[in-house]
Amino acid sequence: MTRLIDPSLQKLSFIMAEMGDMVIESISLAIDSYLDGTNTKDKVLELSDAIRSKYFDVEDLTFDMLLKFQPVADDFRLIRSSTEISYAFSRFGRYAYDITLVRDLFGDISECKNASLVESSKKVKHMIKEAVLSFAELDVRKAVAIREDERFIDAIYKERLPKLIESNNTKCALAEALLLRYLERIGDHAVFMSDAINYIVTGKHRPSEDRIASHTKPKESSLDL
Amino acid sequence: MTTTQQRRLEYRALFKQNVGKRLAVDKAVRIIIFSCVIIAIIPLGSILVEVFKNGITAISYEFLTEVPGSIGSGEGGIGPAIQGTLIIIGLSSMIGVPIGVMSGIFLSEYGDNQLARTIRFFNDVFMEFPSIVLGIFAFLMIVLILGHFSVWAGAFALSLIMFPIVARTTEESLKMVPVTYREAGTALGLKKWVITFRIVISGAKSGMITGILLSVSRIGGETAPLIMTILGSSQFFSSMDVPMDALPLRIWRLSLLPYDSAQLQGWGAALVLIIIILGINLGVRYYFANKKGSIFGRLIKQGVSGKK
Amino acid sequence: MTALTTQSRPSLDNSSLSKEDYAGIEIEKKYKMIAENVTISYGDFVAVKNITMKFPEKSVTALIGPSGCGKTTFLRCLNRMHDMTKNAQVEGKVMLDDIDLYDKSVDPIYHRRKVGMVFQKPNPFPTMSIYDNVVAGLKLNGVKDKKILDEIVEDSLKMAYLWDEVHNDLKKSAIELSGGQQQRLCIARALAIQPEVLLMDEPASALDPIATQKIEETITELKKEYTIIIVTHNMQQAVRVSDFTGFMYLGDLIEFRETKKLFTDPKNELTAKYVQGHFG
Numbered sequence: 001m002t003r004l005i006d007p008s009l010q011k012l013s014f015i016m017a018e019m020g021d022m023v024i025e026s027i028s029l030a031i032d033s034y035l036d037g038t039n040t041k042d043k044v045l046e047l048s049d050a051i052r053s054k055y056f057d058v059e060d061l062t063f064d065m066l067l068k069f070q071p072v073a074d075d076f077r078l079i080r081s082s083t084e085i086s087y088a089f090s091r092f093g094r095y096a097y098d099i100t101l102v103r104d105l106f107g108d109i110s111e112c113k114n115a116s117l118v119e120s121s122k123k124v125k126h127m128i129k130e131a132v133l134s135f136a137e138l139d140v141r142k143a144v145a146i147r148e149d150e151r152f153i154d155a156i157y158k159e160r161l162p163k164l165i166e167s168n169n170t171k172c173a174l175a176e177a178l179l180l181r182y183l184e185r186i187g188d189h190a191v192f193m194s195d196a197i198n199y200i201v202t203g204k205h206r207p208s209e210d211r212i213a214s215h216t217k218p219k220e221s222s223l224d225l
Numbered sequence: 226m227t228t229t230q231q232r233r234l235e236y237r238a239l240f241k242q243n244v245g246k247r248l249a250v251d252k253a254v255r256i257i258i259f260s261c262v263i264i265a266i267i268p269l270g271s272i273l274v275e276v277f278k279n280g281i282t283a284i285s286y287e288f289l290t291e292v293p294g295s296i297g298s299g300e301g302g303i304g305p306a307i308q309g310t311l312i313i314i315g316l317s318s319m320i321g322v323p324i325g326v327m328s329g330i331f332l333s334e335y336g337d338n339q340l341a342r343t344i345r346f347f348n349d350v351f352m353e354f355p356s357i358v359l360g361i362f363a364f365l366m367i368v369l370i371l372g373h374f375s376v377w378a379g380a381f382a383l384s385l386i387m388f389p390i391v392a393r394t395t396e397e398s399l400k401m402v403p404v405t406y407r408e409a410g411t412a413l414g415l416k417k418w419v420i421t422f423r424i425v426i427s428g429a430k431s432g433m434i435t436g437i438l439l440s441v442s443r444i445g446g447e448t449a450p451l452i453m454t455i456l457g458s459s460q461f462f463s464s465m466d467v468p469m470d471a472l473p474l475r476i477w478r479l480s481l482l483p484y485d486s487a488q489l490q491g492w493g494a495a496l497v498l499i500i501i502i503l504g505i506n507l508g509v510r511y512y513f514a515n516k517k518g519s520i521f522g523r524l525i526k527q528g529v530s531g532k533k
Numbered sequence: 534m535t536a537l538t539t540q541s542r543p544s545l546d547n548s549s550l551s552k553e554d555y556a557g558i559e560i561e562k563k564y565k566m567i568a569e570n571v572t573i574s575y576g577d578f579v580a581v582k583n584i585t586m587k588f589p590e591k592s593v594t595a596l597i598g599p600s601g602c603g604k605t606t607f608l609r610c611l612n613r614m615h616d617m618t619k620n621a622q623v624e625g626k627v628m629l630d631d632i633d634l635y636d637k638s639v640d641p642i643y644h645r646r647k648v649g650m651v652f653q654k655p656n657p658f659p660t661m662s663i664y665d666n667v668v669a670g671l672k673l674n675g676v677k678d679k680k681i682l683d684e685i686v687e688d689s690l691k692m693a694y695l696w697d698e699v700h701n702d703l704k705k706s707a708i709e710l711s712g713g714q715q716q717r718l719c720i721a722r723a724l725a726i727q728p729e730v731l732l733m734d735e736p737a738s739a740l741d742p743i744a745t746q747k748i749e750e751t752i753t754e755l756k757k758e759y760t761i762i763i764v765t766h767n768m769q770q771a772v773r774v775s776d777f778t779g780f781m782y783l784g785d786l787i788e789f790r791e792t793k794k795l796f797t798d799p800k801n802e803l804t805a806k807y808v809q810g811h812f813g
Contacts, residue, residue: 003810070769072796072808203798337619405656409719411617412650413670413726414642423673427660 005069012061012082019054019089020132022047023096027128027186030096031121033103034179037110041100051093058086077203081196085135088193092128095182102178112172116156120183123149131190131197140201143194150187157184276496283493293459293475299486303494305461306475310445310501312462313455313471316380317444321387322437328388329395329433334421336396345396352389359385360450368454374468378454383447387440394436398429434513438506445502448473472498565590565760566611566730571625573606573615580606582784583625588730588777593752593761595775595792597768599813603784604764608732611762612648613641629730646670649723653735655715657707657722664703666718670726685725693721694751713744720751724759731755733763737770749774768808772796780804 026047029040062079127149134142157180167173195206287302294301332341363382368374402425410420456468472494479491566588573581581603588594596604615621627634634644657666667686690696695717737745752774765771771778779789788804799805807813
């Protein structure tokens with residue numbers, strides 16, 4: 001039986017799917033821009049703006065659904081998480097753009113790449129794909145892999161940053177610092193996203209104390225709601 | 226939507242278009258109904274008019290207070306008959322109304338069983354009994370056994386007529402009080418008899434009063450039972466063990482006499498009887514209407530339904 | 534409506550409810566009423582199937598479920614209203630504090646005073662004034678002291694949020710009030726007998742939205758002092774007003790939890806389907 005809320009839910013799922021695809025594309029393009037040297041700034045800007053505009057659409061849609069339908073249970077959790085996830089998507093788009101700006105500002109920095117940076121980049125690409133897929137299929141098992149990737153990226157970030165201070169090549173050091181920073185932020189948001197997906201499926205908020213390292217405090221209490 | 230626009234137009238075409246003819250039929254039916262009502266009312270109206278016309282001249286203070294004069298003289302009055310009617314109505318009500326109301330309460334509130342169903346059945350049969358049969362019964366039961374006609378016998382006979390009517394109308398009025406008020410009373414922790422007497426009855430009051438007044442009007446005019454029980458007399462009331470006069474009896478006697486003066490007195494007595502019955506009706510309603518203010522007045526006017 | 538297969542429905546005995554549903558409550562509040570293994574049948578038809586429910590004190594518990602699931606039947610057994618119904622049979626225990634209301638030695642009429650009830654359609658006694666309606670449960674039970682009656686009338690009407698609107702004409706007939714006011718009058722009448730528990734059978738379903746809102750505000754205030762059990766078919770009302778919710782279906786208790794948890798993360802699939810409007 002079609003309920004009143006079902007067409008809106010379908011619309012929401014459609015928009016989120018589009019955003020997911022755009023996120024994967026923009027992150028890939030952004031990462032390739034410094035690994036290969038291609039300047040993808042304009043394309044990624046376009047994608048980032050489109051993602052941002054869809055984020056506002058999702059906000060409008062979810063509040064509209066809350067106003068009209070007062071959803072409960074699964075519907076409610078899906079809608080609540082969708083706001084968080086679409087925000088994460090908009091952040092991905094923004095960071096992707098920031099990364100292409102680094103390439104744009106610094107010129108071709110493909111000689112700056114090193115093993116850690118390449119590894120991190122690969123992990124990020126993998127993470128993003130997993131996160132989007134995890135949302136599409138509401139598969140919480142992928143959360144484990146996502147969390148591992150994020151820890152890896154965090155570790156690289158902490159390891160490399162002190163070394164960059166000692167570096168002689170200012171251009172590469174600065175570029176790498178910025179890039180690692182953006183990659184680390186993307187990682188954080190991917191974990192936020194997987195927590196939101198976990199909430200949809202299990203109904204429990206999961207404060208992942210271990211993921212955020214030292215720059216945010218874990219939540220005060222571990223209340224379920 | 227499986228029905229197309231086209232189909233809808235076809236459906237619409239099915240409706241009869243000749244509004245004019247239907248309005249005419251409507252008007253004709255209304256006229257027929259109205260005429261039937263008029264035809265029904267005409268005899269009633271004309272009776273009232275006849276009685277009033279013929280009887281009004283007989284009315285006088287002497288007529289209303291004096292004992293009947295010698296036969297054919299045209300003197301005297303119907304004093305004892307008026308007194309007798311009032312007495313017999315009063316006595317019969319004192320017996321018939323409480324018994325009838327209690328039976329009605331039993332049937333309505335406690336009556337979801339075989340015993341009640343049987344009682345209800347016999348009650349309905351009893352209501353339809355010819356009053357002369359009840360009169361004979363009273364005659365056999367009381368007059369023969371005691372050896373003389375008496376007021377007791379008359380009151381007994383008339384109460385037999387009253388009580389099934391009162392029981393029935395009381396039961397119906399009580400049943401019309403929605404069950405939700407009884408539930409509310411139960412939920413408040415009230416005992417059943419308290420709920421019945423303090424809550425349900427006050428809601429059924431107007432219907433019960435209508436029923437009682439109906440039965441009073443009925444017995445006010447009963448003649449046959451009175452023939453067999455109080456017999457009639459020309460004296461004012463003296464004691465309960467002797468015959469007594471009443472208006473129906475007096476009217477009957479007067480109407481059989483060949484004298485014009487007697488006939489005139491008969492008409493007068495008939496008019497008095499009608500006025501008494503009307504008076505009781507209006508008086509009781511007025512009394513209960515004033516007691517509770519305007520709402521109850523509206524309730525009373527609604528008759529048995531008792532709804533706003 | 535699609536028919537739901539019963540195989541997806543877990544049979545519910547309280548051992549299957551997780552500790553958190555009752556355990557947390559046992560620490561803070563005690564139970565005011567406990568219904569144990571209650572089965573209610575009308576002849577051959579079993580309306581309520583062996584239900585056990587515990588109602589914490591000074592809180593609102595809502596009973597939800599589709600029409601015909603037995604929630605009103607169950608509610609009415611809590612103050613022995615089924616004694617009035619001819620072929621209703623009630624088995625099981627209903628404990629109010631420490632007393633089993635269905636024990637042979639218990640006088641139902643006396644104990645009904647402790648459990649007040651408000652009905653779906655407002656039913657103030659039509660031939661009585663506002664004042665007389667409120668004190669009906671007292672005056673008709675023999676309480677005569679006018680001073681006490683006056684006090685109780687003011688207290689009850691204030692608790693029902695009706696005092697301000699009617700206090701200058703308490704002799705007015707009860708049926709002259711609006712629907713919402715009549716229902717609040719019925720609440721005052723139920724409160725006047727100083728109950729400990731208040732049962733409400735869809736109290737706002739016959740009222741307009743503003744009146745409904747007032748009733749809900751009243752309930753929210755009353756729960757500070759009384760234990761309230763409310764049957765409602767309006768799920769949003771259950772979310773707004775209740776602390777605990779029980780979901781019933783075809784005579785069984787399917788799930789009973791804190792309201793917020795039941796509505797955001799129901800454990801039982803049937804509950805999830807019902808609250809999201811897939812049937813009912």
